[in-house]
Amino acid sequence: MSTNCTVVRLRLPGVDSVDDLGERLAGHVETCLTCQAEAARYRTLRHRLGGLSKVTLRAPSTLVPSLVFRIEHSDEEAASDRGVVIRRAAIAASAAAGAAVAATAGTIIVIGLRRAHHAA
Amino acid sequence: MSSPEVERYEESELVERASRGDQAAFTELVRAHQNEVYTLAVRMVADRELAYDVAQEAFVRAWRAIARFRGDAKFSTWMHRITVNTAFTHRDRRKRTQTDSLDDIYREPESASLSPERGGESAAMRGPLEDALKELPESLRAVVVLKDVYEWSHTEIAEHLDISVTAAKVRLHRARKSLRLTLWRHQDEEES
Numbered sequence: 686m687s688t689n690c691t692v693v694r695l696r697l698p699g700v701d702s703v704d705d706l707g708e709r710l711a712g713h714v715e716t717c718l719t720c721q722a723e724a725a726r727y728r729t730l731r732h733r734l735g736g737l738s739k740v741t742l743r744a745p746s747t748l749v750p751s752l753v754f755r756i757e758h759s760d761e762e763a764a765s766d767r768g769v770v771i772r773r774a775a776i777a778a779s780a781a782a783g784a785a786v787a788a789t790a791g792t793i794i795v796i797g798l799r800r801a802h803h804a805a
Numbered sequence: 806m807s808s809p810e811v812e813r814y815e816e817s818e819l820v821e822r823a824s825r826g827d828q829a830a831f832t833e834l835v836r837a838h839q840n841e842v843y844t845l846a847v848r849m850v851a852d853r854e855l856a857y858d859v860a861q862e863a864f865v866r867a868w869r870a871i872a873r874f875r876g877d878a879k880f881s882t883w884m885h886r887i888t889v890n891t892a893f894t895h896r897d898r899r900k901r902t903q904t905d906s907l908d909d910i911y912r913e914p915e916s917a918s919l920s921p922e923r924g925g926e927s928a929a930m931r932g933p934l935e936d937a938l939k940e941l942p943e944s945l946r947a948v949v950v951l952k953d954v955y956e957w958s959h960t961e962i963a964e965h966l967d968i969s970v971t972a973a974k975v976r977l978h979r980a981r982k983s984l985r986l987t988l989w990r991h992q993d994e995e996e997s
Contacts, residue, residue: 698980698985733934734953737848743844745857752861753832756868782908 693720695729717798818970820880823870827835831871838881842888847894848950851939863891885955889947891963895945937987941980949980 693710700706703724705712714720816837822830842863846856864889867874874883938946947966951957952973957965963973986993 698981699933699974726985726989730981730988731953733954734949734984736936737954738956740844741840742844744839744860748843748857748860749832749835749841752835752864753828755861756828756831756863759865759868759924 686719687713687717690717690720693717694723697723701731815874816880819875820871820874823868824874831868834880839883839924841881841882845885845888845955846892848954850888850896851946855895859888859892859895859930862895863888866891886965887953892947895967902941917993933988934984937984940987941983945976945980948976949984952977953981957969 689710690713690777693706693714696710703711706714714724816834818888819830819834823834824864839860843856843860846859846863850856850859863884870887874880938950941949944966948962951962951965952959959970959973959977962968963970966973968976
Protein backbone atom coordinates (compact mmCIF):
# COMPACT_ATOMS: atom_id res chain seq x y z
CA MET A 686 0.00 0.00 0.00
CA SER A 687 1.44 3.40 -1.04
CA THR A 688 1.41 6.63 0.94
CA ASN A 689 -1.39 7.84 -1.33
CA CYS A 690 -3.46 4.76 -0.42
CA THR A 691 -2.96 5.50 3.27
CA VAL A 692 -4.02 9.14 2.87
CA VAL A 693 -7.04 8.16 0.76
CA ARG A 694 -8.14 5.66 3.44
CA LEU A 695 -7.78 8.32 6.11
CA ARG A 696 -9.80 10.90 4.23
CA LEU A 697 -12.53 8.86 2.54
CA PRO A 698 -14.91 8.71 5.55
CA GLY A 699 -15.09 12.50 5.65
CA VAL A 700 -15.96 13.22 2.00
CA ASP A 701 -19.14 12.85 -0.02
CA SER A 702 -17.34 12.10 -3.28
CA VAL A 703 -13.86 11.04 -4.46
CA ASP A 704 -13.59 14.43 -6.19
CA ASP A 705 -13.62 16.07 -2.75
CA LEU A 706 -10.25 14.40 -2.05
CA GLY A 707 -8.53 16.88 -4.35
CA GLU A 708 -7.04 16.45 -7.80
CA ARG A 709 -3.93 14.49 -6.79
CA LEU A 710 -5.69 11.91 -4.60
CA ALA A 711 -8.68 11.59 -6.94
CA GLY A 712 -6.17 10.90 -9.73
CA HIS A 713 -4.56 8.22 -7.59
CA VAL A 714 -7.93 6.55 -6.95
CA GLU A 715 -8.51 6.36 -10.70
CA THR A 716 -5.42 4.19 -11.07
CA CYS A 717 -5.55 2.17 -7.80
CA LEU A 718 -7.91 -0.81 -7.58
CA THR A 719 -7.58 -1.05 -3.78
CA CYS A 720 -8.59 2.59 -3.30
CA GLN A 721 -11.40 2.21 -5.85
CA ALA A 722 -12.77 -0.72 -3.83
CA GLU A 723 -12.57 1.31 -0.63
CA ALA A 724 -14.24 4.32 -2.25
CA ALA A 725 -17.00 2.01 -3.54
CA ARG A 726 -17.65 0.77 0.02
CA TYR A 727 -18.13 4.31 1.32
CA ARG A 728 -20.32 5.14 -1.70
CA THR A 729 -22.45 2.08 -0.92
CA LEU A 730 -22.63 3.07 2.74
CA ARG A 731 -23.81 6.61 1.93
CA HIS A 732 -26.30 5.24 -0.59
CA ARG A 733 -27.75 2.77 1.92
CA LEU A 734 -27.98 5.44 4.61
CA GLY A 735 -29.74 7.73 2.14
CA GLY A 736 -32.14 4.88 1.37
CA LEU A 737 -33.26 4.84 5.00
CA SER A 738 -34.99 8.18 4.39
CA LYS A 739 -37.55 6.28 2.30
CA VAL A 740 -38.29 3.83 5.12
CA THR A 741 -40.89 5.23 7.50
CA LEU A 742 -41.84 3.35 10.64
CA ARG A 743 -45.43 3.19 11.76
CA ALA A 744 -45.96 5.06 15.01
CA PRO A 745 -47.73 3.06 17.74
CA SER A 746 -51.51 3.51 17.49
CA THR A 747 -51.65 4.94 21.02
CA LEU A 748 -49.51 7.95 20.11
CA VAL A 749 -52.28 10.21 18.79
CA PRO A 750 -54.94 9.51 21.47
CA SER A 751 -52.51 9.93 24.35
CA LEU A 752 -51.10 13.05 22.73
CA VAL A 753 -54.59 14.53 22.33
CA PHE A 754 -55.20 13.83 26.02
CA ARG A 755 -51.94 15.57 26.93
CA ILE A 756 -52.70 18.58 24.76
CA GLU A 757 -56.17 18.92 26.24
CA HIS A 758 -54.57 18.99 29.66
CA SER A 759 -51.46 20.94 28.66
CA ASP A 760 -52.88 24.23 29.94
CA GLU A 761 -53.38 22.65 33.36
CA GLU A 762 -49.89 21.14 33.13
CA ALA A 763 -48.37 24.53 32.27
CA ALA A 764 -50.32 26.18 35.09
CA SER A 765 -49.09 23.48 37.45
CA ASP A 766 -45.50 24.05 36.26
CA ARG A 767 -45.93 27.78 36.82
CA GLY A 768 -47.30 27.01 40.31
CA VAL A 769 -44.22 24.96 41.12
CA VAL A 770 -41.94 27.76 39.89
CA ILE A 771 -43.84 30.33 41.95
CA ARG A 772 -43.73 28.09 45.05
CA ARG A 773 -40.00 27.49 44.55
CA ALA A 774 -39.40 31.24 44.14
CA ALA A 775 -41.41 31.95 47.28
CA ILE A 776 -39.41 29.35 49.25
CA ALA A 777 -36.12 30.77 47.93
CA ALA A 778 -37.21 34.32 48.78
CA SER A 779 -38.27 33.40 52.31
CA ALA A 780 -35.01 31.47 52.82
CA ALA A 781 -33.02 34.50 51.64
CA ALA A 782 -35.03 36.80 53.93
CA GLY A 783 -34.45 34.41 56.84
CA ALA A 784 -30.72 34.35 56.14
CA ALA A 785 -30.61 38.15 56.02
CA VAL A 786 -32.42 38.42 59.37
CA ALA A 787 -30.07 35.85 60.89
CA ALA A 788 -27.01 37.67 59.53
CA THR A 789 -28.25 41.03 60.93
CA ALA A 790 -28.99 39.46 64.30
CA GLY A 791 -25.54 37.84 64.32
CA THR A 792 -23.87 41.18 63.59
CA ILE A 793 -25.78 42.90 66.40
CA ILE A 794 -24.79 40.16 68.84
CA VAL A 795 -21.11 40.34 67.80
CA ILE A 796 -21.09 44.15 68.16
CA GLY A 797 -22.82 43.84 71.54
CA LEU A 798 -20.29 41.26 72.73
CA ARG A 799 -17.36 43.43 71.56
CA ARG A 800 -18.76 46.43 73.40
CA ALA A 801 -19.28 44.36 76.53
CA HIS A 802 -15.70 43.05 76.20
CA HIS A 803 -14.27 46.60 75.83
CA ALA A 804 -16.36 47.86 78.77
CA ALA A 805 -15.02 45.04 80.93
CA MET B 806 -53.72 10.24 6.32
CA SER B 807 -50.00 10.29 5.52
CA SER B 808 -47.86 13.33 4.96
CA PRO B 809 -47.83 13.36 1.13
CA GLU B 810 -51.64 13.18 1.12
CA VAL B 811 -51.91 16.49 2.87
CA GLU B 812 -51.70 19.13 0.20
CA ARG B 813 -49.42 22.04 0.97
CA TYR B 814 -52.23 24.59 0.95
CA GLU B 815 -54.34 22.34 3.14
CA GLU B 816 -51.44 21.95 5.54
CA SER B 817 -50.83 25.68 5.79
CA GLU B 818 -54.52 26.12 6.54
CA LEU B 819 -54.28 23.50 9.30
CA VAL B 820 -51.19 25.27 10.69
CA GLU B 821 -53.03 28.58 10.59
CA ARG B 822 -56.03 27.13 12.44
CA ALA B 823 -53.81 25.31 14.94
CA SER B 824 -51.89 28.52 15.65
CA ARG B 825 -55.21 30.08 16.66
CA GLY B 826 -55.72 27.28 19.19
CA ASP B 827 -57.74 24.82 17.07
CA GLN B 828 -56.86 21.44 18.62
CA ALA B 829 -58.68 19.46 15.92
CA ALA B 830 -56.52 21.08 13.23
CA PHE B 831 -53.38 20.32 15.21
CA THR B 832 -54.49 16.70 15.66
CA GLU B 833 -54.80 16.41 11.87
CA LEU B 834 -51.24 17.67 11.54
CA VAL B 835 -50.11 15.11 14.12
CA ARG B 836 -51.87 12.31 12.23
CA ALA B 837 -50.17 13.38 9.04
CA HIS B 838 -46.67 13.62 10.54
CA GLN B 839 -46.66 11.09 13.38
CA ASN B 840 -44.86 8.35 11.43
CA GLU B 841 -42.02 10.52 10.17
CA VAL B 842 -41.55 12.13 13.59
CA TYR B 843 -41.56 8.74 15.31
CA THR B 844 -39.12 7.34 12.70
CA LEU B 845 -36.70 10.22 13.25
CA ALA B 846 -36.99 9.75 17.02
CA VAL B 847 -36.24 6.01 16.73
CA ARG B 848 -33.20 6.75 14.58
CA MET B 849 -31.94 9.40 16.97
CA VAL B 850 -32.31 7.47 20.24
CA ALA B 851 -32.27 3.83 18.99
CA ASP B 852 -34.85 2.83 21.60
CA ARG B 853 -38.54 2.36 20.72
CA GLU B 854 -40.00 3.27 24.07
CA LEU B 855 -37.87 6.35 24.46
CA ALA B 856 -38.65 7.30 20.84
CA TYR B 857 -42.36 7.14 21.66
CA ASP B 858 -41.83 9.59 24.54
CA VAL B 859 -39.65 11.81 22.35
CA ALA B 860 -42.25 11.92 19.56
CA GLN B 861 -45.04 12.74 22.00
CA GLU B 862 -43.02 15.42 23.78
CA ALA B 863 -42.00 16.92 20.42
CA PHE B 864 -45.66 17.30 19.42
CA VAL B 865 -46.53 18.82 22.79
CA ARG B 866 -43.71 21.35 22.34
CA ALA B 867 -44.93 22.04 18.81
CA TRP B 868 -48.46 22.67 20.10
CA ARG B 869 -47.15 25.13 22.68
CA ALA B 870 -45.00 26.93 20.09
CA ILE B 871 -47.16 26.77 16.97
CA ALA B 872 -48.38 30.34 17.40
CA ARG B 873 -44.77 31.39 16.79
CA PHE B 874 -44.36 29.15 13.70
CA ARG B 875 -43.96 31.63 10.85
CA GLY B 876 -44.44 29.20 8.00
CA ASP B 877 -41.24 30.16 6.16
CA ALA B 878 -40.12 26.53 6.55
CA LYS B 879 -42.25 23.45 5.92
CA PHE B 880 -44.14 22.15 8.94
CA SER B 881 -42.29 18.82 8.61
CA THR B 882 -38.89 20.58 8.67
CA TRP B 883 -39.94 22.50 11.77
CA MET B 884 -41.14 19.26 13.41
CA HIS B 885 -37.84 17.55 12.57
CA ARG B 886 -35.93 20.28 14.36
CA ILE B 887 -38.14 20.09 17.42
CA THR B 888 -37.79 16.29 17.44
CA VAL B 889 -33.99 16.45 17.30
CA ASN B 890 -33.90 18.97 20.16
CA THR B 891 -36.35 16.87 22.19
CA ALA B 892 -34.31 13.72 21.59
CA PHE B 893 -31.28 15.45 23.06
CA THR B 894 -33.20 16.74 26.07
CA HIS B 895 -34.43 13.19 26.76
CA ARG B 896 -30.94 11.80 26.28
CA ASP B 897 -29.54 14.21 28.86
CA ARG B 898 -32.41 13.44 31.25
CA ARG B 899 -31.87 9.69 30.79
CA LYS B 900 -28.14 10.05 31.45
CA ARG B 901 -28.94 11.68 34.79
CA THR B 902 -31.34 8.89 35.84
CA GLN B 903 -29.69 5.90 34.16
CA THR B 904 -28.20 4.49 37.35
CA ASP B 905 -31.66 4.24 38.93
CA SER B 906 -33.25 2.20 36.15
CA LEU B 907 -33.57 -1.55 36.51
CA ASP B 908 -35.92 -1.71 33.50
CA ASP B 909 -33.01 -2.00 31.09
CA ILE B 910 -31.62 -4.98 32.96
CA TYR B 911 -34.91 -6.88 33.19
CA ARG B 912 -36.40 -5.79 29.84
CA GLU B 913 -38.39 -8.46 28.00
CA PRO B 914 -36.93 -9.85 24.79
CA GLU B 915 -38.23 -7.76 21.83
CA SER B 916 -40.13 -10.56 20.13
CA ALA B 917 -42.17 -11.28 23.26
CA SER B 918 -44.27 -8.12 23.04
CA LEU B 919 -44.54 -7.22 19.39
CA SER B 920 -47.69 -5.34 18.49
CA PRO B 921 -48.52 -5.15 14.75
CA GLU B 922 -46.89 -1.70 14.66
CA ARG B 923 -43.87 -2.91 16.48
CA GLY B 924 -43.60 -5.94 14.22
CA GLY B 925 -43.52 -3.62 11.21
CA GLU B 926 -41.00 -1.41 12.89
CA SER B 927 -38.83 -4.32 13.83
CA ALA B 928 -38.79 -5.53 10.23
CA ALA B 929 -37.89 -2.08 8.98
CA MET B 930 -35.10 -1.67 11.50
CA ARG B 931 -33.63 -5.11 10.89
CA GLY B 932 -30.51 -5.57 8.92
CA PRO B 933 -26.82 -5.02 9.37
CA LEU B 934 -26.94 -1.28 8.70
CA GLU B 935 -29.59 -0.63 11.35
CA ASP B 936 -27.77 -2.87 13.80
CA ALA B 937 -24.50 -1.06 13.13
CA LEU B 938 -26.24 2.31 13.60
CA LYS B 939 -27.66 1.18 16.95
CA GLU B 940 -24.18 0.20 18.09
CA LEU B 941 -22.75 3.66 17.44
CA PRO B 942 -22.37 6.05 20.37
CA GLU B 943 -25.32 8.48 20.40
CA SER B 944 -23.23 11.51 19.57
CA LEU B 945 -21.90 9.85 16.40
CA ARG B 946 -25.22 8.27 15.41
CA ALA B 947 -27.05 11.59 15.59
CA VAL B 948 -24.61 13.25 13.21
CA VAL B 949 -24.53 10.47 10.60
CA VAL B 950 -28.33 10.08 10.68
CA LEU B 951 -28.93 13.81 10.25
CA LYS B 952 -26.29 14.18 7.52
CA ASP B 953 -26.61 11.01 5.46
CA VAL B 954 -30.25 10.04 6.06
CA TYR B 955 -31.92 13.46 6.42
CA GLU B 956 -29.38 15.48 4.38
CA TRP B 957 -28.87 18.21 6.94
CA SER B 958 -25.86 20.47 6.37
CA HIS B 959 -22.91 20.48 8.76
CA THR B 960 -23.94 23.98 9.84
CA GLU B 961 -27.50 22.89 10.70
CA ILE B 962 -26.20 19.87 12.60
CA ALA B 963 -23.69 21.96 14.51
CA GLU B 964 -26.37 24.50 15.42
CA HIS B 965 -28.87 21.92 16.65
CA LEU B 966 -26.42 19.73 18.53
CA ASP B 967 -24.69 22.78 19.99
CA ILE B 968 -21.28 21.79 18.66
CA SER B 969 -18.83 23.41 16.23
CA VAL B 970 -18.93 22.66 12.49
CA THR B 971 -15.49 21.07 12.86
CA ALA B 972 -16.80 18.78 15.62
CA ALA B 973 -19.75 17.82 13.39
CA LYS B 974 -17.33 16.90 10.58
CA VAL B 975 -15.10 14.91 12.93
CA ARG B 976 -18.10 12.98 14.29
CA LEU B 977 -19.36 12.24 10.78
CA HIS B 978 -15.90 10.96 9.83
CA ARG B 979 -15.76 8.69 12.89
CA ALA B 980 -19.32 7.43 12.42
CA ARG B 981 -18.87 6.53 8.76
CA LYS B 982 -15.53 4.87 9.46
CA SER B 983 -17.05 2.82 12.27
CA LEU B 984 -20.02 1.77 10.08
CA ARG B 985 -17.71 0.85 7.21
CA LEU B 986 -15.53 -1.30 9.50
CA THR B 987 -18.56 -3.04 11.00
CA LEU B 988 -20.36 -3.70 7.72
CA TRP B 989 -17.35 -5.06 5.81
CA ARG B 990 -15.64 -6.72 8.75
CA HIS B 991 -15.91 -10.25 7.36
CA GLN B 992 -14.60 -9.17 3.97
CA ASP B 993 -11.65 -7.41 5.63
CA GLU B 994 -10.85 -10.53 7.64
CA GLU B 995 -10.91 -12.72 4.53
CA GLU B 996 -8.63 -10.30 2.67
CA SER B 997 -6.06 -10.06 5.48
